[in-house]
Amino acid sequence: MKHHRLLARCAIAATTLFAALSTAWAADKPNVVILATGGTIAGAGADASKSATYQAAKVPVDKLIAGLPTLSAVAQVRGEQVFQIASESFTNEHLLTLGKRVAQLLKQSDVDGVVVTHGTDTLEETAYFLNLVIHSDKPVVVVGSMRPGTAMSADGMLNLFNAVNVAASQDAHGKGVLVTMNDEINSGRDVSKMINIKTEAFKSPWGPLGMVVEGKNYWFRLPAKRHTINSEFDIEKIETLPAVDIAYGHGNVSDTAYRAFAGQGAKAIIHTGTGNGSVSNRVVPALRELRSQGVQIIRSSHVNAGGFVLRNAEQPDDQYDWVVAHDLNPQKARILAAVALTKTQDSKELQRIFWEY
Structure with a gap:
């Protein structure tokens, strides 16, 4: 009986210690908020062999996060569903709502970076808008996918993992709003969707800023144009767009x-x-x-x-x-x-x- 009680006490102590270590370990991780807006990265189709036939904006952000448990190794992650739309339906009002929420979050001491999941059709427009109006040097990363999560060789999960990794990184500070797609880190100012049926759809005419390889960022150049913290525009002072x-x-x-x-x-x-x-x-x-x-x-x-x-x-x-x-x-x-x-x-x-x- 004493032996069983001793084992029980040891088990409780081990559990308590593990919980304390887990809490301490988690506290050392950067805090990243994922703002979800819909798009292909939240899409689903009926046939795994179809990468271009699906419904966009079907999967909520909590399921996206739950489907990628390795995110916890990079950052403490939480999600908010801002919109659930296909990005071709983005309006100026959507841009303003999203921009103001990004700005609010970046002011919080418990937020180290923000990831925006987005449909690819107007992803480049949103990334550039945020690059112009967000006054923070904390990383903001916009990410999407060319294939829904139900397709064979879906690209969304790796793109999202890379986006969180970049948003959680100290070396991403001060580089403006970024776009991570197909292992590349591009400037939100330069990058555009060049083709609609390949995973390497997003390119900058002047080349990427860097790459993400197995969770490590490699940088090759810096953006030359004014952005974010050095911009004369501020989302908090803009109520409508002409x-x-x-x-x-x-x-x-x-x-x-x-x-x-x-x-x-x-x-x-x-x-x-x-x-x-x-x-x-x-x-x-x-x-x-x-x-x-x-x-x-x-x-x-x-x-x-x-x-x-x-x-x-x-x-x-x-x-x-x-x-x-x-x-x-x-x-x-x-x-x-x-x-x-x-x-x-x-x-x-x-x-x-x-x-x-």
């Missing part, structure tokens, strides 16, 4: 879309030109007219891998009082224009902002 629309240039293009957007209240129009942001002679008169009415005209390019628009090349931007988008693609130019217009209506100031961000 309407900015994108019109696509092509052979035989007309001015119909430009006039329609302006008629619906667009404060700026991103012209998605061919090559160096070229503008058809059929469209130039309408754009000059709209600019005289106060609509900002911003020339960008639909060249996928690094459309670089030079000022006063192709068009006399100084004469027409137009702005060029520098190397930003049309969708990122829309984000920057909307954010910038919350502070200025001056085209020269807008051009400065496009050079700096």
Whole structure:
């Protein structure tokens, strides 16, 4: 009997010690919050052989976390379901709600980093928006997947593990908002979805910032443009975003879309030109007219891998009082224009902002 009581006491003591050690061990881990918004990374399909046929935004964040128990080896992780939508349905209001929640969390002493799970269709827009308006040097990592979790060779779990690993890392501080996909760490400012059926879909024309290999970050370059803590924009001071629309240039293009957007209240129009942001002679008169009415005209390019628009090349931007988008693609130019217009209506100031961000 004494032997049994002794064994029982030893078992209780061991359990208590293990619990204390576990608590102490967990306290040493960084605290990472996963904000879930839906998308393919939360998608599910009926057939494991189908990687492109599925329903997005089906799996809640608690199940995503529960399905990846190795996260506990990297950080103390908790999740919040901010939205549960496919990212093509993201609006300016979604951006503002998400941005404000990210900012709130990063102010907390018990939050060391934030991960945002996101659909890939507009992931690059959200990442760039956060890069512009979040005033913190703590890591913010946006992540998605190209295949739902039900597909063979699904990429979401490794992408999420890498995202948490980066968000929990001291060496990720001060590098702006990041995107971890396919083992690469890209700047939210540069990266774009280049193809829709491969796991290596997200690329930067200027190359990744680094890689994540077996839980270790390897860095190769730093972002050169202004971001986060050095940005003049602050999510806490932005309540609405002005309407900015994108019109696509092509052979035989007309001015119909430009006039329609302006008629619906667009404060700026991103012209998605061919090559160096070229503008058809059929469209130039309408754009000059709209600019005289106060609509900002911003020339960008639909060249996928690094459309670089030079000022006063192709068009006399100084004469027409137009702005060029520098190397930003049309969708990122829309984000920057909307954010910038919350502070200025001056085209020269807008051009400065496009050079700096």
